[in-house]
Amino acid sequence: MRENNRKITLTADQALQALAQLEFIVLSLHRMGSHYVDKPVADYQRATTDFIDxxxxxGRLAQVRRILTEPFDLTLGEDDMDDIERHLQGVKPWRPD
Structure with missing residues (x-):
């Protein structure tokens, strides 16, 4: 990791913007889970899909990612990756079966 990426700084406004988006998503999904605990799974699945859409x-999560990525130095290393790419290369996103 590049030395200048070992410690990054966010402004209070940036941190609060990211936290507001995360709070909305996490609390909403938690409340939906509680609301649908005794209801048919299909209703819960439909509601969560509708909520996400x-x-x-x-888009909200992409905004959080932009906020968190902004302070990083994205200079490529010898492996043609920046520090974020290198750290996230093991993340395996969902794929259809």
């Missing part, structure tokens, strides 16, 4: 959850 209607509330632009993917």
């Amino acid at each position: 209607n509330e632009r959850v993917t």
Whole structure:
């Protein structure tokens, strides 16, 4: 890891923007889970899918990722990857079966 990436700084505004998005998503999903605990799984699945789509959850999470990525120096290393790419290369996103 590059020395200048060992410690990054966010402004209070940046941190609060990210926290607001995460709070909305986490609390909403928690409340949905509690609400649907005794209801059919299909209803819960439909509600969570609708929530993700209607509330632009993917876009909200992308905004959090942008906020967290901004302070990093994205200079490529000898492996043609920046520090973030290198650290996240083991993340295995969902793929269809």
